[in-house]
Amino acid sequence: MNSVVYWLNQADEIVDVNDEWDNFALDNDGNEVVRDKVIGKPLFNFIVGESTRMFVDNLLRRARLRYQETHKFYRCDSPDVKRFMEMRIVPEDRDLLRLEHTIIRREVMTPPVYxxxxxxxxxxxxxxxxxxxxxxxxxxxxxxxxxxxxxxxxxxxxxxxxxxxxxxxxxxxxxx
Ligand SMILES: [Zn+2]
Known part of the structure; x- marks a missing residue:
């Protein structure tokens, strides 16, 4: 499984995404978040929930402040599959963060949850x-x-x- 990768500038705007971004978006009914519709937009337009925004904001700040790679495990489930994910945040230069999201493993969700x-x-x-x-x-x-x-x-x-x-x-x- 390839990683979904995207790059953020210092304003947390999406500068670029890789091909896997589109594959993942389309697999998950994300027609509104395909490449053409997200480039130049703030990442936080796509994150729902104040506490989640604060959490991600905190991670990004930390990566910039320490100027070192950081990673975090999280879940990105679909109704019938538990997806165990890893997010890596890599400062490529002072103005550019690379974010990589990789599926580590999947488990069936029984019963499915909507x-x-x-x-x-x-x-x-x-x-x-x-x-x-x-x-x-x-x-x-x-x-x-x-x-x-x-x-x-x-x-x-x-x-x-x-x-x-x-x-x-x-x-x-x-x-x-
Ligand atoms: Zn939790």
Missing amino acids: YQYSPTIKHPYRRCSICNKVLHQSVWCEGSDLIRALPQSSVDAIDAIDVIYHVCPTCIYQLI
Whole structure:
């Protein structure tokens, strides 16, 4: 599996992306984020959730400040596949960061879990953008475990789990 690679200038605008970016976008219904539509745009236009933005911003600042390569493990799941990912941030020069996202391994998600971003409803679940866990009764758990914990009738009644994006305490701690 090739890495998705893109480059950011100091304003966090996307300067370039590799071919794998388009392949990944198209595989994941990302017609709005194919190459032509993202070049020159701020990366943060494409990151949903204030705490997730702060998390990524923090990583980028750190890479620039220390001027050294840094890496982070995270999850980028689809409804039926857990994708274990690594992000590497490499300062190429003072004005250019290279970001590489690589799939390390995949596992089947059973049962599959569908989410929808629902910032306006009253009690959305919180989903960690880094490890993809969901907060349920004070515990951050796998989405498939949440589905199993819910009564079957309520699972049948919904198309997707309503979430807002967050970063869980474990992932925040790993940033320190
Ligand atoms: Zn997390």
